[in-house]
Amino acid sequence: MALKGTKNIALSYQSMIGDQVAVYMTAQIPESGRSNSNKTIQDLDLYEANKTECRADMAEFDAMLFELEDQQAAETEETLEESEENQEVTE
Incomplete structure (x- = not known):
């Protein structure tokens, strides 16, 4: 029996000026480490x-x-x- 799965990190942040959102920033970081990020200016x-x-x-x-x-x-x-180490041990 083994635990198997993936780990993904999600970020969701805002650049706030007072109580108003100026910029939204998001990112997804999958297990591979190759991220996808976006920045959206909410209020130009x-x-x-x-x-x-x-x-x-x-x-x-x-x-x-x-x-x-x-x-x-x-x-x-x-x-x-x-x-890889575990595989070498079992061979």
Whole structure:
């Protein structure tokens, strides 16, 4: 008996100016580590008036995404190595 499955990470963040959403940011990180991310400017006028803050939030989101991608890729590599070691033992 073995536990088998996949691990996916989903991110959903907003760049807020006061209580208003300026930018939506989402990402999906599958087990392979190859992510898919999107940024959508929700309120163009709000974004234009607050570009510096919005861009700082987007940079923070990207940094978080890159860190999670690297962690996911490292975990996947460890799992593959363990699987190969287990296969060698059983042969």
